[in-house]
Amino acid sequence: MGEYHYAVIELPSSPYAHDLQEVLAFVFDIGVNLAGCTGSQVAHAFLASGLAEEFEKQNPVYVAGKSSYDLLRTMLPLLPCEELPAPSLRYDRTPDFWVGWVLAHYQMVTGCSYRSIFATATYDEIRSMYWPLHEAPEGKFVAVFDEMRTERAGATNLRMLREAAGLSQSQLAKASGVGLRSIQLYEQRQKDINKAQGIALYRLSRALRCTMEQLLER
Known part of the structure; x- marks a missing residue:
């Protein structure tokens, strides 16, 4: 080295x-x-x-x-x-x-x-x-x-947290139990993560080891 x-x-x-x-x-x-x-x-x-x-x-x-x-x-x-x-x-x-x-x-x-x-x-x-x-x-x-x-400021919180955890969208879907298509739509802002069901936010936050609030968009 x-x-x-x-x-x-x-x-x-x-x-x-x-x-x-x-x-x-x-x-x-x-x-x-x-x-x-x-x-x-x-x-x-x-x-x-x-x-x-x-x-x-x-x-x-x-x-x-x-x-x-x-x-x-x-x-x-x-x-x-x-x-x-x-x-x-x-x-x-x-x-x-x-x-x-x-x-x-x-x-x-x-x-x-x-x-x-x-x-x-x-x-x-x-x-x-x-x-x-x-x-x-x-x-x-x-x-x-x-x-x-x-x-890169335009990226969603979900995408940034997922990439920080080193997970692909498919891996996050498997780890969280949240559908792959939902994750894709959240990251593309075609689906508002702020209106996601609490259970989906909870599962995503557990998989990413973050708080549910950190997933929300301001």
Whole structure:
């Protein structure tokens, strides 16, 4: 694996900024490259476990008081692996390390939630930005991702949450019990999800590990 280079720039004004970026970077690096999970699986577990909200609040208990292995153990019931590898020092800086690093920076700079970030782009899409951007300052990623968010602002909440969970429409239909055609119509705005039956919203929210309110369109 190639060496990871990142520019030294002024971090967001927080005593935990560096710790937060580094611990999230290693969560993705270890989860993917040692535990054998996909990046989407680690991202989904990070969101569903509630750790994303703790990082957004910069809770020192989580961003400075726990190691990446500690956080992955918290996420383990939501991951496909049964156990984690033994802790070891990581010297190589992988593309997955970079994803965690720049996303933590982006969240601190913009205040966007991690759920909103992963609703904008899948883990694999973000990881694919490594090669043109990994040697650029973090501010370049912020600018590129902001532009992507603007371009994709028209997507429905259902579509963004489904893609953030790494599910196809068919997979969501199977996981939720909601008909595939209904999901397609909701995402195309040909059917108003705000008028959906409560049971359909409940099933979709359970499958996507979100609240029913997050599915509604404002």
